[in-house]
Amino acid sequence: MEKHRGKKTVALSTAAVMTLSILAACGSAANEPTPEAPAAGGDAAEARGKITVSIYDRGQIPKEEGTYTDNRWTRWINENGPVDVEFVPIPRNESQQKYSMLFASGEAPDLVLEYDNAFVNTLWAQKQLLPLDDLIAEHSTEYKKLLEKFPELKKLATKPDGKMYEVARIMKPEILGMMVIRKDWLDKLGLETPKTVEELYQVADAFANGDPDGNGTKDTFGINLSQFATYYVDAMFQNEMFILENGELIRQFDRIKPAYEFKRRLFENNIVDKDFLTDTNGQKAEQDFASGKLGIYLAYASVISKNYDTLKNSVPEAEIVAIPFPASEFGQFGPDFNPPFQLTGSVNANAKDPASVMKYIDFMVSEPTVQYFANGEEGVHYTKSANGCPQPIDRDKNKNEMGYTGDYRMFMPTYLLQTCAVNDRSLESENPIDQEWIAIAEEAKKLYLDPNRPHPGFTHAKFRPALDKDLNTIFNDGWNTMNEIMAKAVVSGSAYTVDQGVADVISAWDASGGKKLEEWYKNWYQENKDSWLFMEDLYQMEFE
Incomplete structure (x- = not known):
């Protein structure tokens, strides 16, 4: 279809949260060896950026794993990623109230992750969100590739002013x-x-x-x-x-x-x-x-x-x-079928370092990161079968360590993962x-x-x-x-x-x-x- 830059109405996704899949394996502790992480990018002398990112607090993380803001996965992100990340907990059942308070006080996170697109649309209408077109064009490599591969994604993320304001999770469509x-x-x-x-x-x-x-x-x-x-x-x-x-x-x-x-x-x-x-x-x-x-x-x-x-x-x-x-x-x-896209992330219009936010997004959507969050560490959490599918070594251990990580992966392109099971x-x-x-x-x-x-x-x-x-x-x-x-x-x-x-x-x-x-x-x-x-x-x- 020809791209239209005229008046456009905001899309509405259902308020109900899509249930995230229970994964087969999970990640390593901070002192364990990690697989090769994607390159952080940038000049070696360049100052390391620091950003804030929201994370749903569902009250489900095992005590021995830490908290939603400090656990094996947040540490792995900070040790292997291109920027320092401070996670901001958002009570899952009161996310809109919490976000409203944070925006009103000027303390909202740089990267806002939220499933309810109707609420995100209100943030856009209040001019609380940053247009992403130039940010992606100038500072992205990985997410830019996704937009090039799936141009439909730009349509979905574009608001009535003709600019793009959201990043999305990309999945293989699934028949229902x-x-x-x-x-x-x-x-x-x-x-x-x-x-x-x-x-x-x-x-x-x-x-x-x-x-x-x-x-x-x-x-x-x-x-x-x-x-x-x-x-x-x-x-x-x-x-x-x-x-x-x-x-x-x-x-x-x-x-x-x-x-x-x-x-x-x-x-x-x-x-x-x-x-x-x-x-x-x-x-x-x-x-x-x-x-x-x-x-x-x-x-x-x-x-x-x-x-x-x-x-x-x-x-x-x-x-x-x-x-x-x-x-x-x-x-x-x-x-009916589950669609391949789900809008999940927006950048705060008042983010002090949007370029670092984009570096974080690129890091999280890169294939090595997606694979690591899905499967954990080979030899510790899984072994590979003859066709390359991960086979959990200890399902109870993996469930304990991985059962709370779905919301860290809210905009990861899971279509990259190999299909290893059906129903x-x-x-x-x-x-x-x-x-x-x-x-x-x-x-x-x-x-x-x-x-x-x-x-x-x-x-x-x-x-x-x-x-x-x-x-x-x-x-x-x-x-x-x-x-x-x-x-x-x-x-x-x-x-x-x-x-x-x-x-x-x-x-x-x-x-x-x-x-x-x-x-x-x-x-x-x-x-x-x-x-x-x-x-x-x-x-x-x-x-x-």
């Missing part, structure tokens, strides 16, 4: 949702993998009513609709609130009816569990899948993986494969069930990160534009009201039809001020269509 099918049932009933939503209905019907397990009893379900599964069916019909159509960002209503008529047919013909609405956490669907009674399972990949062993142990002949979401009259789409299953596992699942998951990754079958939203949910309080209320109420009304239309028979439900959704939307939000989105898109990070951008990125 998945659709798997009992291939052994397909084969037994002489059916093909469904390619359209109508074929999906026919296969699910056969799974529910054709005795695929051969026990002579009607005790199987064709597909599930509980928990997130209903939203995955919505995705097949592009039933998102706002979509791109004919060059405009619009609030759509025409996808609601076909999506919910499909769900209603499943319900009325006993193809799904009649109690799916009460299975809010999906546990009943998990049990049905694990016990071999569910033919098509829509859920998070991690949930399916968790139950796969039980299925294989209880029904050894079960054969599971991942399949693409079937196509509807609106196109073909895919499930917590080691690629080198000798367990045949592990290897079966890894093959299923790898195929799913190919299917679901395909730009020809994108997630139906106009951008990732974490990159939607920020709305003011009133507009945000309209958005959230519109989403919740639609799902509540249409769920009623699925289960109420002739007493409440899908057409009635759609009419009530539109009426409730208009009454809540929805037209105002529609106009806002329409104008926002026209102003930002050449500069925002949209869904299609995320599918074009290369991480290898």
Whole structure:
């Protein structure tokens, strides 16, 4: 896309913190030998800079490890890094209050690390943050390379004034949702993998009513609709609130009816569990899948993986494969995924030595530092397997020493790390069930990160534009009201039809001020269509 320097609206990430992965190994004590660290850079006679950097205090560091401001990792950073770093503790559950006090008193750290982008946007609006464009151009090597490799990152970090204010963590995209099918049932009933939503209905019907397990009893379900599964069916019909159509960002209503008529047919013909609405956490669907009674399972990949062993142990002949979401009259789409970027760091506008802050950022994003924080010291915390994957020497020791380090790595490019496990299953596992699942998951990754079958939203949910309080209320109420009304239309028979439900959704939307939000989105898109990070951008990125 062509770079647009006009008016731009600030992006909003969800306030909830993304859960950081538990790592396999950790670092050395200060008096232990360390691996070769990245060069500190600069002239040998150049004075060593000193900066302050925030660090979340979660109250979880073991007593013997020290404190969040003084431990084996902070010492390693100061001994191997290019600048002296003083860490400023920020209570995790009161981070915004603490930051507000520090900025008000002029004592805010030079590098502000914070997950809540909405709060960071308020700091930008108050002119508390330093533009990074010139700082990176003049003083960076490592982070500059990341921007060159991932130009989409600059789009995401740029504010309405056309300048970049944040650094980000870069990860390999990870699929969340998945659709798997009992291939052994397909084969037994002489059916093909469904390619359209109508074929999906026919296969699910056969799974529910054709005795695929051969026990002579009607005790199987064709597909599930509980928990997130209903939203995955919505995705097949592009039933998102706002979509791109004919060059405009619009609030759509025409996808609601076909999506919910499909769900209603499943319900009325006993193809799904009649109690799916009460299975809010999906546990009943998990049990049905694990016990071999569910033919098509829509859920998070991690949930399916968790139950796969039980299925294989209880029904050894079960054969599971991942399949693409079937196509509807609106196109073909895919499930949700974790995005490759997360904005996490900003530089204080009053930082006394911004160049030293940039040196620190470069040091922390360099591959040797990323590897060391991920794995610790070879021979002390891990050994390398035949394919180069780190194997922990003492898991308890590593957990004790590394369990608190995630927030020091908030902007590290973890995509640099070798993939050594899938859904917590080691690629080198000798367990045949592990290897079966890894093959299923790898195929799913190919299917679901395909730009020809994108997630139906106009951008990732974490990159939607920020709305003011009133507009945000309209958005959230519109989403919740639609799902509540249409769920009623699925289960109420002739007493409440899908057409009635759609009419009530539109009426409730208009009454809540929805037209105002529609106009806002329409104008926002026209102003930002050449500069925002949209869904299609995320599918074009290369991480290898």
